[in-house]
Amino acid sequence: MEQKKSFFVRLKKDIARNKWKYILILPVVVYFIIFHYKAMYGLVIAFQNYRPARGIAGSEWVGFYHFKRLFSDVYFPRSLRNTLSISVLTLVFSFPVPIIFALILNECKISWFKRTVQTVTYMPHFISLVVVCGLVKTFCSSEGLINLILGFVGIESKESLLAKPELFYPIYILSGIWQNFGWDSIIYLATLSGIDVEQYEAAKIDGAGRLQQMRYITLPGLIPTASMLLILKVGGLLSVGYEKILLLYNELTYEVADVLSTYNYRKGLINGEYSYSTALGLFNSVVNIILIVTANKLSKKAGQSGIF
Amino acid sequence: MKKCNKVLALLLTGAMLVGSLSGCGNQTENKETSVSVSTSETNKASEPAAETPSEPEKAAVTYPMDTDIELDVYLAGLAACNSVYANHNESYWHSKIADQTGIFVNFMPRITDTAAELMYFSNEAEAPDILCTNQRKIVDYSADGIILDLTEYLPEYAPNYWEFINRPENEMVKRSVTTEDGRYYSFPGMRENEYGITYMGPMIRQDWLDECGLKAPVTMEDWENVLVTFKEKYGATLTGTLADFKTAGICSGTDATAQLQASLVVEDGKVTFANSQEEWHEYVDILAKWYKMGLIDPDFFTADRNLIRQKAIEGKTGVTVSALSQMGNLIDDAKAENTGAKWVGLEHPRTAAGEPTSMIQSTYSIYGNNGNLSLSAFIDEEKIPVALAWLDFWFSEEGLMYANYGIEGETYTIVDGQPQFTDMVMKDEGGISQVITKYTGWNGSFVGIQLEGFLRAKYAEMPEVMEAVDMWITNSEARERIMPLVTLTEAELADYNDNWNAINTYVSENAVKHIKGDITIDWDAFNKEIEKMGLEKCIAAYQSAYDRFMSK
Numbered sequence: 001m002e003q004k005k006s007f008f009v010r011l012k013k014d015i016a017r018n019k020w021k022y023i024l025i026l027p028v029v030v031y032f033i034i035f036h037y038k039a040m041y042g043l044v045i046a047f048q049n050y051r052p053a054r055g056i057a058g059s060e061w062v063g064f065y066h067f068k069r070l071f072s073d074v075y076f077p078r079s080l081r082n083t084l085s086i087s088v089l090t091l092v093f094s095f096p097v098p099i100i101f102a103l104i105l106n107e108c109k110i111s112w113f114k115r116t117v118q119t120v121t122y123m124p125h126f127i128s129l130v131v132v133c134g135l136v137k138t139f140c141s142s143e144g145l146i147n148l149i150l151g152f153v154g155i156e157s158k159e160s161l162l163a164k165p166e167l168f169y170p171i172y173i174l175s176g177i178w179q180n181f182g183w184d185s186i187i188y189l190a191t192l193s194g195i196d197v198e199q200y201e202a203a204k205i206d207g208a209g210r211l212q213q214m215r216y217i218t219l220p221g222l223i224p225t226a227s228m229l230l231i232l233k234v235g236g237l238l239s240v241g242y243e244k245i246l247l248l249y250n251e252l253t254y255e256v257a258d259v260l261s262t263y264n265y266r267k268g269l270i271n272g273e274y275s276y277s278t279a280l281g282l283f284n285s286v287v288n289i290i291l292i293v294t295a296n297k298l299s300k301k302a303g304q305s306g307i308f
Numbered sequence: 309m310k311k312c313n314k315v316l317a318l319l320l321t322g323a324m325l326v327g328s329l330s331g332c333g334n335q336t337e338n339k340e341t342s343v344s345v346s347t348s349e350t351n352k353a354s355e356p357a358a359e360t361p362s363e364p365e366k367a368a369v370t371y372p373m374d375t376d377i378e379l380d381v382y383l384a385g386l387a388a389c390n391s392v393y394a395n396h397n398e399s400y401w402h403s404k405i406a407d408q409t410g411i412f413v414n415f416m417p418r419i420t421d422t423a424a425e426l427m428y429f430s431n432e433a434e435a436p437d438i439l440c441t442n443q444r445k446i447v448d449y450s451a452d453g454i455i456l457d458l459t460e461y462l463p464e465y466a467p468n469y470w471e472f473i474n475r476p477e478n479e480m481v482k483r484s485v486t487t488e489d490g491r492y493y494s495f496p497g498m499r500e501n502e503y504g505i506t507y508m509g510p511m512i513r514q515d516w517l518d519e520c521g522l523k524a525p526v527t528m529e530d531w532e533n534v535l536v537t538f539k540e541k542y543g544a545t546l547t548g549t550l551a552d553f554k555t556a557g558i559c560s561g562t563d564a565t566a567q568l569q570a571s572l573v574v575e576d577g578k579v580t581f582a583n584s585q586e587e588w589h590e591y592v593d594i595l596a597k598w599y600k601m602g603l604i605d606p607d608f609f610t611a612d613r614n615l616i617r618q619k620a621i622e623g624k625t626g627v628t629v630s631a632l633s634q635m636g637n638l639i640d641d642a643k644a645e646n647t648g649a650k651w652v653g654l655e656h657p658r659t660a661a662g663e664p665t666s667m668i669q670s671t672y673s674i675y676g677n678n679g680n681l682s683l684s685a686f687i688d689e690e691k692i693p694v695a696l697a698w699l700d701f702w703f704s705e706e707g708l709m710y711a712n713y714g715i716e717g718e719t720y721t722i723v724d725g726q727p728q729f730t731d732m733v734m735k736d737e738g739g740i741s742q743v744i745t746k747y748t749g750w751n752g753s754f755v756g757i758q759l760e761g762f763l764r765a766k767y768a769e770m771p772e773v774m775e776a777v778d779m780w781i782t783n784s785e786a787r788e789r790i791m792p793l794v795t796l797t798e799a800e801l802a803d804y805n806d807n808w809n810a811i812n813t814y815v816s817e818n819a820v821k822h823i824k825g826d827i828t829i830d831w832d833a834f835n836k837e838i839e840k841m842g843l844e845k846c847i848a849a850y851q852s853a854y855d856r857f858m859s860k
Contacts (some may be wrong), residue, residue, distance in 0.1 A: 049798075052426040054452065074810040074841055141615065142606040162610045163824065250550060250609050251820035254813065267809040274423075 046279040066279035075263055083259040086172065086245075087237040093173050095233065097181045099226060102188035103218060107210070118189070121182030133247035136175050137162060168253045172244070187229070188222060195221040227304045235292035238284045260284070369697045371706055372410025377694045380436040382416040382428075383681075383751065399746045401714060408710050409701050411694055429454050432686045437695050440678040443484065446493045447795050449682070456683040458492045458696070465696035468703035469495060483860045484674055484793045490860060495699045497679025497753040502781040503760040505673055508556035509780035510654040511635050513626040516542065524654055526661045528561040528594055531627075535603040538626045546598065547605035547625045549612055550820070557591075557629055561657035564588040565789055570808070570815040572850050573789045577858075579851040581843055583815050584835045595823045609820060613637075621645050627654075632773055639772060653776020672793050679753030702749075702756030711749035712762040719747045720765065729765050740766060791850065794857040800849035807842035814838060 015022050041056075046066060048059040070076060101121070108114045124132070139145040140161035147157050161167050199217050208216070242261035249257035264280050267273070296306040396402040396415035406412045416436050419425040429435050429449070441449060449455045462470045473482050473492075485496050499505050517524065517534070520541060525531040538544045548557075550568065557567040565573045566582035573582045582588055598604050605625065607615060613634055619625045620638050628634075635651060642649040674680070683695055701707040713720040713727045720727045729747075736743040744766060749755040767773045796804060814837065822829045 051448070051452070052423050052430070069806055073806075075813060137610060137612070138615070141610065158606060160607045160610045163606070251817045252609050252824060252826070254817045258813070263809070263813070266813070267805065273805070 043278065043282055045275050046282045048275055050275045050278075052274070062275075066276050067283065069276065070264075070279055070283065073263075073267075075258070078255065079258055079260045079263040082256060083238060083240050083261075085256070086169065086240050086259060089169055090173055090176060091230075091233055091237070094177045094180070095230065097177050098184035099188055099222065101181055102185040102192060102222075103214065105185070105189065106192045106218070118182070118186075122186060123182070124179045125183035127179065129243055130247065132175060132179055133244060136171065136248065140171065162248060162250065163252045165253045165256045168249070168256050172248065172257075176244075187225060191222055191225045192218065224305060227299050227302075228307055231292060231295045231299055231307050234295040235288050237291050238287045369700070371408060371701055371704070373694070373697060375411060375694055377691055378412045378414060379438060379691065379695055379698060380414045380416055381438040381698075382418075382436040383440055383755070400719075401745075401747050401749065404715065405710075408706065409698055411698050413698070429684065435684045435686045437684055437687045437691055438681055438699065439684055441494055441680045441682045442678050443674075443680075443793055443795055445678075446485075446680065446682070447487060450487060450491075450493050454685055455493050456685045456687060456692075458494075458683065459490075461692060461696055462492055465693045466495075466700035466703075468700045468707075472703050480792060481674065483857055484672070485680070486860060488795075488856055488860070494680035494682040495702070495756075497675045497681070497755055497758075498673050499675075499754070499758045500760050501673075503763050503777055504758050506777055506781045508552065508629070508631045509656060509776065510558060510627065510629045511638070511651055511776065512654045513649050514652045515648060515650040516544075516626045526655070526658060528558075528657055528659075531558070531561065531657055532598065532603070535598065535627065536601070539603055542623060542626065544624055544626045545605040546603055546627045547608055547611065547616055547619060548628045548630060549616065550609055552613075552630050552634075553608075554816070556631075558657050559588065559591045560786075561659070562587045562590040562594065563659050564591040568592075568816055568819050570812040572791055572847065574791055574854065575789060577854075579791070579847050579854055581838070581847060583819075584838065589829075589831045589834075592819050592822055592829075596825060599823050600825060604823075609824065617641055620649065620651075621647060623647065623649075632776065635773060635776060636770060639770065652772055653779045655779045674793065675753035681755070707756060708759065711754070711756045712759045713765065714747045727761055727765055728768060734769065740769070791854070792857060794850065794853040796849055796853045800853055803845045804849045807846050811838055811841050811843060811846065814841065 045056060045059065047061060047063055048056070049062050049065075050056070050059045105114055105117060108117075141147075142158055142160045144161075146161060147159075150157050161171065195217065200213060203213050203217060238260070240259045240261060242259065242265060245257055245259055245262050246265070249262065260280065264277065268277055296308060300306040402415060419428055429439055430452070435454075439455070441455065446455070450457070458466075472478065473485065481496065481498065485494060486492055512524065512534075516538060520534075520537050522534055522537060523530075525534045535546055554567050554569045559565070559567050564582070564585065564587040565571070566585075566588050571582045572579050574580070595604065599608075605611070605619070607619075611619075613630065616625070616628060616630070616634070617637055620628075621641050635653070638649070638651045641647075642651060681699055683692065683699075687695060702711055709716070709727075713729070714733070716722070718730065719733050720729050722728075733743065733747045734740060736746075745751050748762065750758065750762070763777075764774060818827070818829055818834065821827045
């Protein structure tokens with residue numbers, strides 16, 4: 001009782017002092033309450049046989065039926081495994097690239113060169129995914145650019161590269177890196193430029209070489225930002241965007257490329273299965289929350305600040 | 309200087325805002341893809357009348373009608389705003405309907421989100437008078453009480469349609485538009501005969517056949533011979549997209565009834581799984597053999613239609629299986645690039661010369677793409693006769709002509725007994741495929757019946773296309789085996805949905821891998837595996853639906 005009272009009293013005092021800040025943030029809070037928290041009520045349709053005409057109140061309750069359907073599908077283990085593989089591999093390989101790139105670019109002293117490189121590298125981010133996948137498909141065709149280049153190096157390959165399951169992950173990840181590393185590096189470069197120049201000068205006076213400067217000043221400066229971004233990315237582990245996979249996969253690569261979202265996309269084509277896809281989405285979200293909370297805890301344990 | 313900067317900043321922000329608002333653009337249409345109805349099941353063509361409906365005996369209504377009542381009509385099909393006209397008032401055809409029928413109609417704007425559309429239909433105050441549905445939706449909407457039961461009204465207020473649907477040759481159509489208990493809920497949008505429903509098949513370069521002294525291949529051996537010759541002489545291969553080979557391949561060559569995906573067919577009244585039949589195994593084996601011999605393009609598994617066009621231009625392929633639109637493209641490309649290629653349609657292969665082909669690509673004669681028109685259950689009582697008269701118009705003599713050709717003298721003329729589109733239509737800048745939606749009732753589905761003549765008139769400038777369709781349509785015996793447009797109950801649908809995707813994935817994945825040579829399928833193990841996936845439940849569901857359909 002005592003503590004509760006004190007909290008509200010504190011809150012009141014804070015509002016009185018910072019009235020305008022609270023008013024500024026009020027629309028945002030209202031937005032989240034209405035469009036996100038209130039909308040969460042809609043999750044209940046995952047436990048029903050939802051029919052839009054009957055509305056939520058009128059639809060039949062089926063409990064965990066849709067989840068049972070989801071988990072008992074023959075291909076569920078495979079699609080779950082593929083989802084996790086793609087996410088984890090993407091994270092492992094594409095997370096360090098913007099960081100390394102930012103570190104290297106940061107060392108560059110020629111200002112105009114630095115700016116040009118930055119602009120050129122983040123341009124691919126703006127290209128539509130469909131266009132990028134079109135490019136990838138053309139380059140990977142049996143007489144496409146990649147096979148041509150391989151031919152010059154002496155490797156004869158007459159196969160369409162996207163027809164080979166073992167090449168799917170490399171193609172998927174590398175094209176993703178190419179498209180996104182420039183844009184993702186912006187935030188790191190911004191962080192790096194915020195590091196106090198005096199620290200570098202002090203280090204130089206103490207006799208530190210470039211590499212040692214990087215190790216003791218630059219990297220520690222980056223770690224808070226990097227760990228925050230890492231936690232956020234971990235929270236998206238189960239939500240592999242299906243558009244790119246849909247554009248690049250085919251029957252031959254199903255066994256590595258067919259993820260939860262693409263498999264259930266095909267399943268839902270027959271009928272507008274609102275409840276089933278909501279159940280799938282709920283499952284995704286629950287797993288993602290567990291992952292993000294775990295990652296946050298680990299990050300705190302490791303001495304870094306977590307997100308919350 | 310400071311003021312200048314402020315003004316500049318404001319102007320730029322304003323320009324940005326305007327730019328972002330202009331993003332509400334128009335949807336472009338792709339006519340052929342919107343025509344393809346269901347892709348996962350084999351299709352059955354109903355057998356509708358080949359003649360136009362006769363004059364109604366009791367001319368209850370003459371058009372144009374004399375009435376003040378206005379109707380709100382919601383037509384789906386392609387987006388209401390398409391690239392040719394911004395709204396229905398700008399469409400020549402839509403704006404003249406009132407003159408023809410005497411009934412003024414408001415065309416309601418299209419709602420693309422299905423859930424929102426359903427809310428719109430369910431809203432008593434706002435629902436349109438006439439709305440669009442399809443087979444599945446008729447069952448759902450009637451159960452939910454959104455559409456009106458028309459059975460009592462039809463004989464009196466829609467004599468043309470009533471007479472049409474009750475003709476003996478339209479038996480299958482009647483079965484498709486009525487619910488389980490024989491009640492009518494909609495006016496279908498449909499194609500007159502096979503000409504409208506066949507639009508995919510094999511095509512070949514006639515100039516190469518001539519050069520090699522070969523005749524058009526008939527059996528699978530002939531095909532192999534042609535492919536081997538093409539490969540030796542031109543280095544060319546058989547190619548196509550996997551998507552096209554799923555809806556229309558050459559499975560008829562072994563009398564198989566499924567393409568490269570799972571499907572259920574009807575053999576002597578029993579629903580059977582096409583992919584466990586020997587013939588289908590033979591088909592996949594032959595494709596695997598051809599791939600090993602290098603006769604099939606390695607890009608076959610990943611190509612899209614544009615890549616195929618590119619290969620055709622470069623002379624890397626002489627045979628493919630695709631749709632009419634692709635054929636039109638290949639012909640245009642050959643002209644534009646001066647390759648001398650002469651693309652023509654090719655008959656589906658068969659087991660022996662003279663035998664009928666077993667499986668042909670065709671879809672249902674009734675447009676599945678929301679081509680049915682129903683009355684909202686919330687319509688005013690007094691509007692019902694007028695609404696039914698409007699819908700019945702499309703089944704009358706004048707309505708049929710208007711929907712298919714437009715206005716005589718303006719959009720079409722009769723030449724040698726056949727309607728031909730005038731220059732106004734054919735020479736319109738938008739190109740015939742686009743502008744046809746402005747001058748006729750075609751919009752991804754059709755209002756009433758799409759006549760064979762419509763297609764002939766539309767493709768008047770590309771005779772090879774109509775010849776190709778002639779070749780691709782074959783016998784009606786094969787049609788007997790294709791599953792008709794049955795509707796499943798909710799319980800049956802649940803059973804089916806749970807298992808079918810897994811089965812389909814298994815079938816197409818293994819078939820394609822077998823063709824590529826990555827695996828060799830042991831067909832017995834294949835069949836057993838599919839049984840384990842719940843095939844029986846799917847078959848049982850469709851069997852009961854089929855039995856109900858046939859006993860209607």
